[in-house]
Amino acid sequence: MEKTLKKVDIIFEIDKSCSPLAVLDRTLQRPADEIILDLIDSGLKGRGGAGFPTGLKWKFTRNETSDVKYVICNADEGEPGTFKDREILDRVPEKIFVGMTICAYVIGAREGYIYMRGEYNFLLKSLQKKLDDFNAMLTEKGVDFQIYFKSGSGAYVCGEESALFESMEGKRGEPRNKPPYPTVAGYNNKPTVINNVETLVYTTMICHMGPERFKELGTTDSRGSKVFSVSGDTPIPGIYELELGMPLQDFINEFGDGDAKAIQVGGASGHCVPRKKFSDTIIGFEGIPTGGSMMVFNSSRSMYNVLHDYLEFFTEESCGQCTPCRVGCQQLLKGIEAVKKGDKPPAYLNDLKKLTATMKIAAKCGLGQSVGNPFNSIVDNFKEEIIY
Amino acid sequence: MSTTQLMVKDLVKRNGRTRNSLMPVLQGIVQEENFLSEEAMLSVAEELDISVAEVYSTASFYTFLDTVPRGKNIIRVCKTITCHMKGKDEIINALSNALKIKVGETTSDKQFTLLTANCLGWCHKGPVMLINDDIYPDLTVEKALDIIGAYSQKPK
Ligand SMILES: Cc1cc2nc3c(=O)[nH]c(=O)nc-3n(C[C@H](O)[C@H](O)[C@H](O)COP(=O)(O)O)c2cc1C
Numbered sequence A: 001m002e003k004t005l006k007k008v009d010i011i012f013e014i015d016k017s018c019s020p021l022a023v024l025d026r027t028l029q030r031p032a033d034e035i036i037l038d039l040i041d042s043g044l045k046g047r048g049g050a051g052f053p054t055g056l057k058w059k060f061t062r063n064e065t066s067d068v069k070y071v072i073c074n075a076d077e078g079e080p081g082t083f084k085d086r087e088i089l090d091r092v093p094e095k096i097f098v099g100m101t102i103c104a105y106v107i108g109a110r111e112g113y114i115y116m117r118g119e120y121n122f123l124l125k126s127l128q129k130k131l132d133d134f135n136a137m138l139t140e141k142g143v144d145f146q147i148y149f150k151s152g153s154g155a156y157v158c159g160e161e162s163a164l165f166e167s168m169e170g171k172r173g174e175p176r177n178k179p180p181y182p183t184v185a186g187y188n189n190k191p192t193v194i195n196n197v198e199t200l201v202y203t204t205m206i207c208h209m210g211p212e213r214f215k216e217l218g219t220t221d222s223r224g225s226k227v228f229s230v231s232g233d234t235p236i237p238g239i240y241e242l243e244l245g246m247p248l249q250d251f252i253n254e255f256g257d258g259d260a261k262a263i264q265v266g267g268a269s270g271h272c273v274p275r276k277k278f279s280d281t282i283i284g285f286e287g288i289p290t291g292g293s294m295m296v297f298n299s300s301r302s303m304y305n306v307l308h309d310y311l312e313f314f315t316e317e318s319c320g321q322c323t324p325c326r327v328g329c330q331q332l333l334k335g336i337e338a339v340k341k342g343d344k345p346p347a348y349l350n351d352l353k354k355l356t357a358t359m360k361i362a363a364k365c366g367l368g369q370s371v372g373n374p375f376n377s378i379v380d381n382f383k384e385e386i387i388y
Numbered sequence B: 001m002s003t004t005q006l007m008v009k010d011l012v013k014r015n016g017r018t019r020n021s022l023m024p025v026l027q028g029i030v031q032e033e034n035f036l037s038e039e040a041m042l043s044v045a046e047e048l049d050i051s052v053a054e055v056y057s058t059a060s061f062y063t064f065l066d067t068v069p070r071g072k073n074i075i076r077v078c079k080t081i082t083c084h085m086k087g088k089d090e091i092i093n094a095l096s097n098a099l100k101i102k103v104g105e106t107t108s109d110k111q112f113t114l115l116t117a118n119c120l121g122w123c124h125k126g127p128v129m130l131i132n133d134d135i136y137p138d139l140t141v142e143k144a145l146d147i148i149g150a151y152s153q154k155p156k
């Protein structure tokens, strides 16, 4: 089922007749299992990149027996080209707080945390007050749940859920081995739901509008809508909520400058789609899944520079814990520099591609595993630009 | 007790004497002193009752937890691709010339440190820089210089 581009307004919608707090009051009256069924029925998948079904995540955590459980909102947003979570935090924070509180009610948690990247600390000036008011309101209502802010300190890898827990525990942000998954052993090794900012707002909105209306949007594999961060060579950069399942061609017709030669979908760790593939690339979990970053490059841009920039990013942000990623990122970067200079023959790119295959299998976390996405999609589609 | 030790004691008291408080405590120190001195890290280790190697190991992982002296105002210019396309190099060069320091250096009066940063999350409004906790999007060279000028006017 192919969709066309459609703008929607769910995340930022301000419904005067039904505030987030009214949604909370209503939802807390419902049985927890019913809320989980609604979320599963809605088809909502995580908006942080990995796309795990949210209803199942909550259900697994609810099923764990433990006195202490946690809800964590992942607001680390470090993927290059992504800035939608900041806008959500700034404009509709109450919807996030409500989503976390509903989650806490469902799984049985008394503490929640919002782990926000240090680069967004300026938001705290207004957010802390709003959170204090919200916590006070919960206490007044007799809801046994409180939310706290935690700040990051400039490490992209801390957006990876297990690295985020390590950081909250006062350690280096080095990802853990999985399993165990967070639903079993997350923060402080207790059962934990960790969701992206946007995912939590959608849970609030699904409780508000019901799974049926959410399901009407999107495709079988990608239900609903998603907030996109659009940047690069576009006359209208910014944040847009769009229905999932549209072809990239529709997207570029709306947002391109008429001269787009490639779109990097999903940030530095995502895939580069060249112009000739715009029409048959679907934006959604069946095509190219995305955390929402859409960087547009027109024909004046060097794709070598783009790839170089991404590889530099990964080399700097790799936590360095496992060799395939630590050394792999460095070698990929040095490798394309050598090919560009002519110190290595063009065929060396094939060796580098093999290296990304090794990294995909052997790296410990999503960072090292996904470096091959930008590398292969740029090298395959823009080989001449890398070599000459 | 030195002022640093007193500050650490106070931060630990406010955040709780557990390992989980390490990040907020270190962040609090950087807020006050711009970087983590040896004295500060030793004092944190003692207050939280963990080894100083653990403190340093955690601190050295994070870009914003500097263990070398920094200026009062830390400028971080975003260097990621979209800001690059929008002209971050001109901004960096202009700041570098105006402050007479290279990227990574601190002015001799300890007022400014000039750094670059990975994506700051403002790709639709690049180029952009962060000064301490404050964000300045949609930069031009003139705007960037004006902003720096305003910071130098602030009482030291
Ligand atoms: C290197 C790396 C960085 C990540 N950064 C983020 C991030 O900034 N925000 C986020 O929500 N998820 C991020 N993730 C995904 C999280 O690990 C996790 O899957 C997500 O927070 C789950 O929430 P969701 O199910 O609502 O998507 C990152 C993953 C990796 C491997």
Ligand code: SF4
Binding pocket: A157, A174, A175, A317, A318, A319, A320, A321, A322, A323, A325, A326, A363, A364, A365, A366, A367, A368, A369
């Ligand atoms: S893949 Fe990279 S970022 Fe992930 S654990 Fe290994 S070294 Fe660290």
